[in-house]
Amino acid sequence: MAAKAKNPVWAFLASVQLALLLIGLLASTSIIGTVVQQNKPPEHYAETWGKTGAAVIDAFNLDDMYNSVWFLALLGAFSLNLTVCSIDRLPGVIRVVRKDNLGTATEQLLKMKMQHKVQRGGSVETAAQHLLGYLSGKGWKAARRDKEDGTLFFAQKGGWTRYGVYVVHISILIILLGAVIGSPTVAKKIFKNPQFAFKGGVLLPELRSTERIFSYDDESEIPLGFTVRCNFFDIHFYDNGMPKDFVSGLTVLEQGKEVLTTNIEVNKPLTYKGITFYQSSYNDMHRPIIHLTNLTTGKKTVFPVNPEQWDATHSWQEEGGQGMLRIQEARSVPAENGTGTSTEMQMWLMDSQGPPSMFPMSYGRPVIVERPSTKYELKIGPHYATGLQVSKDPGVWWVYSGCALMLLGLYAAFFMSHRKIWAYVHEVNGGAVVVFIGNANKNSLGFEKTLAALAEGFSSKNDSSN
Structure with a gap:
């Protein structure tokens, strides 16, 4: 069945191109806010920038740029883009995290690059029981499903880290909310209370x-x-x-x-x-x-x-x-200096x-x-x-909270990974064979070493039991 076509307006609001455009506008206009000194008396701008320059600064409210209506509108547009983008992409991430990984075909798993095979004597059921206890002892809580040709185990860690980028999105929205709450323009024109901020x-x-x-x-x-x-x-x-x-x-x-x-x-x-x-x-x-x-x-x-x-x-x-x-x-x-x-x-x-x-x-x-x-x-x-x-600035604690949340989200998004392990137990030439298969969305090289150590540990346990 053909995929349902997206609403073009929704697609535009969720687009990365719009996000890049808004980030570019916010960054470039913020440069203006550093070049033009903020909250100075009118005569300062006339003296520094001339009569025409002072008129432009006054017309676009560049003397208090970060509280101007147009800058707050840019922040609002960026917040809308970030919200729509998150809503648009989050369901796909949820499906990945909640996916029935035990339903993956064994033929597909055996084609994955990251795998280690361990020869195991005895029956498939005995090997499966030992494997379940071994994985549990290593901190991997595994689920089991019996297949026609063997038994498949699956365990994962760090699935929640896939939400790290959305935690960052939420933190940005909280920071922007704090900036709006603490804006004197918002306090005066929207809240109708100049003493609020x-x-x-x-x-x-x-x-x-x-x-x-x-x-x-x-x-x-x-x-x-x-x-x-x-x-x-x-x-x-x-x-x-x-x-x-x-x-x-x-x-x-x-x-x-x-x-x-x-x-x-x-x-x-x-x-x-x-x-x-x-x-x-x-x-x-x-x-x-x-x-x-x-x-x-x-x-x-x-x-x-x-x-x-x-x-x-x-x-x-x-x-x-x-x-x-x-x-x-x-x-x-x-005077000591000789003058006056x-x-x-x-x-x-x-x-x-x-x-x-x-x-x-x-x-x-x-x-x-x-x-x-x-x-x-x-x-x-x-x-x-x-x-x-x-x-x-009543929004300052919103900003601080957003920054703290952003650090957590960035750490999860860049320094932690969603790690998956499958262990397929089946019979080969009258003996049980266990294939350890792994996948990680980040730092695959590091996880490859973890999987190899896990397989080697199970093999050593097998040898000592023999």
Whole structure:
């Protein structure tokens, strides 16, 4: 009977050609996403790409390409292709795994290349009984069927590995689902809930707090549901003036109570209630600020300096009581590099450990103050605002789960095989002969050695029993 013709639309959606086309489009457009910096202000694109280039970037939403409608549509088309392809081919794989291998004609089996013959004395039934026990002892659970000319055994391992490629397909769909769930575009246009998933940022000066950030998409305010405070910002530079590293001390507050305090830096973010804060940038506020670090406890405290009240007294809380700090005197001095001027100050510091300390301090240069049982490091420098990139991605665990599943599927698909063994017991010249026949869909050379060892072991067992 002639095979039923496939629906042409179904055949197109299941085709490898469509998969290759979509993969090529996704790969090539992703290159654009690496060339064009994402989520930058409009003036950045006008300055970098010119007026026409900026217009093209805006028209095709290339400044947030991975959340654009057309890129999500490509992902949707690829998901559809992958789903239809799997549905189309999976029944054939199921038939192979569930095939009645004992129904295979012995003439066909004896023509297979991978086989080893073992001469066995005695009756076919006796040899069959010994063979069944031997295979079971080697971990091969064999089924038996008596034939007109002998007895056929069949055992297999790793049949499930044929589904490895479909596990990979499912894992890709899970990863794509996670990407869609975590897309701000989907949250806004489909879920109608911008707070479900978002990407934005905020510039937060030292000692300032915020309860909201600003969306990269349209600069709209997004409430966090809690408060974040920047306790301090610390930056170090290379000798050439380029930033070496920078750290922000953040505190999360709920209803005015501190619930979490930590430091973040590049590649070391803070995550709270599914919202992640990344150290992204910084900005000079063009005002001075004093950084005080207790070198014994590691506690850091900062005091903004009001140029109009530079000699105000600043206080902080220590374990043994209250500490106080004040600029007693300030004057301009020539800068060390010979160009311009710097500021030199006379400082006054007192805590609960004896009389106050008085010492000089220059702008931008730290000093160490030794107290009876504590050391302090003081530095006065620019007042910074930390630039935080903030995102909420509820699909990230879908992506992680999909990646883990993909590794399992790839391992099964490429490093494991479906191995089959037939053992045909029949009579030749009055004695039993056992033919071991094998087949593997991958690593046939390795399985050939396994089959040879199995046949040799059965032959040795036969010799010892004789």
